[in-house]
Amino acid sequence: MSAVQNAWLGHYEISSTTCAGLQFARHSHDECVIGVNLVGEEKIWLDRREFYAGPGSITLYNPGQIQGGGAADGVPWHFVSLYATANQLAADLGLAHLEFDRSLCFEPDLAQRLATTIKGASSPDTLVRDLNEETLVLLLGEVVNLSGVRLPGSAKAGKALINHAQQMLAAHLHQSLTLDHLGAELGFSKFHLLRAFQKETGLTPREWAMQLRTRRAKGLLRQGVSPSQAAHDLGFSDQSHLSRHFRAAYGITPGHYQNAVKR
Missing domain, CATH: 1.10.10.60 (Homeodomain-like)
Known part of the structure; x- marks a missing residue:
């Protein structure tokens, strides 16, 4: 059984998922996907290779990349995700083009700040949501730098x-x-x-x-x-x-x- 909350923060689609074991079939997205793992360990299959993402991990997927995986049955898992078109994300960060060079970053502090900001989108206070959008853009700059993309x-x-x-x-x-x-x-x-x-x-x-x-x-x-x-x-x-x-x-x-x- 899983609980999923979806919302929009500016131009970004965001979601928070809490579950006990969940598997995803191999699939792809039109958007860039940034995931933050808060609880549990995820086994990931990405472009013919496998790796694990534990708490404090940030995962990054380019549009069209084939991905799959999930947490083992019964294992508590909590993660948040952000979806943005490559063009939108590039424009927001002042880039002509955006493509992640790394698929996994272990940065617990940044992961927690990113997750807190994404969750802030559910605030009933419009002005608080606006402040979270500003914070999110700044944090995405940090994430993209970690992924190997140099910001101008x-x-x-x-x-x-x-x-x-x-x-x-x-x-x-x-x-x-x-x-x-x-x-x-x-x-x-x-x-x-x-x-x-x-x-x-x-x-x-x-x-x-x-x-x-x-x-x-x-x-x-x-x-x-x-x-x-x-x-x-x-x-x-x-x-x-x-x-x-x-x-x-x-x-x-x-x-x-x-x-x-x-x-």
Whole structure:
């Protein structure tokens, strides 16, 4: 018996599978497939060879590669998978072409971070899912480097370009700008945009937008705007959504803050 959860995170299809023994017949995919093994050992058949992937392993399959295998009957197995077209993944990472040179990497820390981020796609909070998408793009850069693919160096963004990105984010707080939009505006791939923005500000674009969103909420609350109206004006799905992020930032709910600063 197995439990499978599927979702989308940006352009990536992701899944989490928990089972006790599961076998896959020999098959292939149109997409690149990245798997993270968390519990149990998988026996893999790939292009006429066999190998094993235990906990902490990251497996990488190119489109069209014939693969198969699985865990032995009754053996607990938990893994997460990501599916992305080679063209999409290449574009997101600033590559003209993408083909994995290695099929197996043992990197427990990266595997755990990747799995945690993939699972974050199931969050009911849209803004949290957006933050997970940014993290995922950065982690995929690490994975692709490990696979033997060299990522191109990025041109220096400079403060002027990052300031422009910040102005765009600030002007659209009520409707979160996509990484595709920001990248196209600045002339960067998603990966290089994230690295440049993070290097300049210490935050990813959506993390930066979130701190500005909560800061502006604080200002509106001081002016007497209700928490529900502030949430609506700043792109939160509802008041409880604002409350979660406001409390995380300031240690107090919007309502308690507003009562504390009343004159």
